[in-house]
Amino acid sequence: MDKSEGLALGLSGALLLIFFAAIMYASTARGIDVPKCITDPDPFERGQLIEHAEDRYELQMIARMWSFQPGSIEIPVGSELEIYLRATDIIHGFKIEGTNVNMMAVPGSINYQRLRFNEPGTYPLVCHEYCGVGHHNMRGEIVVTES
């Protein structure tokens, strides 16, 4: 191995380490993370939005062929939304556009993410995993209203 080669190897390694350090920073210091494994909620049978407090909502979301239930929810701006996602038939996807919320809905496990909506507006959510002949119809939305 000659000198320039060693240098290239070292620089490549350093670059990757910097990238990984950035990931660690985002995950620990900023708390930006991927969905974790949760096992405590029971599988709910119907989707619903529950208001726990004025600005704290829990969304029990059912993904099934080919709709989200509830298909549309409304919450006031500044609310914190905890999302529990369950698929009742096959695998679906769940991405709230313009946010970091992106989840797979896999039957047999419940997925979980949480975020606060600071901007009013309509946030489309799209099923992004193939789920049969009606997949391209599967969409919902979250309406964040001006309070």
Add this chain to the structure above:
Amino acid sequence: MNFDTLNLSKSMRRLLLLLLILPMALLVMGIYGGLMQAFFRAGIVTSDPFVGGEYYRGLTLHGVINALVFTTFFAVAFGHAVVSKSLNMALNERWAWISGILMIVGTVMTALTIFAGVADVLYTFYPPLQANVFFYVGLVLVVVGSWIAFFTWIPPYLKWRKENPDKKTPLAVVGIFATFIVWFIASIAVAVEILVLIIPWVLGWVDGINAMLARTLFWMFGHPLVYFWLLPVYVMYYTMMPRLAGGKLYSDTAGRLVFFMFIIFSIPVGTHHQFMDPGISGEWKLIQAFFTFMVALPSLITAFTLAASLEYAGKQRGGKGLFGWMFKLPYFDSNRWLFAYFITGLFLFIFGGISGIINASYQMNAIVHNTAWLPGHFHMTVAGPVILGMLGMSLYMVAKLTGKKIRMKKMVTAVPYIYSVGLLMMSWGLMRGGLQGMPRRTNTGLTYSNPDSALYRADWQLFTDVVVVGAVIMFVAMVIFFAAFFLTLAYRKAEAPSLSFGWTESVHESSGPIRWLHNFRPWVITAVVLIAITYAPVIYDVTTTGYSTSPRFGPESPSPRLNPSPQSEQVVPPEVRSEEDLDSRAEQLPLDFE
């Protein structure tokens, strides 16, 4: 005179031709499918009679043929040729044929189920979506066939080692063995998924399947699969391209190190496809994210070594200064047409690699996961360097094996450039749309890009349209290639068939074998240990955290097929939780986003 008959008998030649030409014929369908997908997505067509009118059937065919069948057949044929040529040894022909026949039977079986419309499950076939049992059996036959091919190379290799104790194993053989070691270990996971989980469930012997476990086993195979595609092309880049460019490989040792690194780092990374999945703890996802960065290292070394080799070549050809060598390479030399297939692939791989690192970046994956960004990314890998290298090498080998002259050589040289222009456009459209939320694997033409639909998204229209333009250009390039390929075959033979590869020499090379880069065993053991460490907790999580298993579903209906479980209609009253209870959740996720 015929050095060639020493290691390639007539029957072997026939087998290789079969393994190269048959998938090329199938690829015609696969590429046509790609064009149609672009049309469908933009809403230009809404039905394609060729595949029964169905978008998702066409997409299944596109993924299975292009990504699974074509690549596997090529790797086997190329492996047969490289191993027997560079060790100068005959392979066991009977087993080579058995392997080939298994793969062909498997392919026909799987293809028939797709055409019959009983396997609209895409190439990832995630349960609880269920296909006809022969879809899976066919895939298993293809995989087992490729294993047998690999096994036929082991005895000649061991014999060669015994006869040549002081020689380095040829780099190409190291590369091919690395490819198939990765493939063999990884495909055990998918074999288990299919044989243990899926088939008993499809046949109704068991009622439920653990969807997360099946998915996890699939990706344990699915990520190393991408290196199985890539490594044969790396073999070409390392052992043939520098010489074609008029130079030498910068470092033989770097090449060996790269192939060995792929053996250890290719597999303990598959969970990066499941960052957004439930049921797997964050720590295990993070560990696999780390190894994903490790597996980027051999590709960065490759980028350096190949650039240095090309610089050497360019300077040999009279290039001056820091960048002068770049203008001296034989880009459009139709006598070295194969070079065009390599250099365009390398160029595309820059973007494929960068977008790949973005995907791998753990929480950043949330922005791109399952959006159209993904097909944008991987067409610059698998439909870039991989397919271009494989097409070029297929044409080269077929012409040599039949002794025919390549027709339309100028056009053949232009194909990869035309194709790349189209590909860059298509990928831009897909990736840019993906960043704006456009989903992958979706017949957007019926809803999101249909102005008459309530779901219409005017802001995505530009992207689906650019994809169409790119796809048409790619398609035109491929049609020219297919024409040249089959025209070459149609003419009479011009010389005695003989296969030879122009192996490259190296600038820097150790005089004898370097001990730690000489034997596969320590690397394979390390690989197995790493897989055990990274995957044991993931498998544990997905087998223990689920609340139920799933019955079978078809793509056409939300009710399960056979023995449906009665859905309880009970409404659980909402339970209002206190603030403290809400705060108690251990996984505190960020609330704010930019």
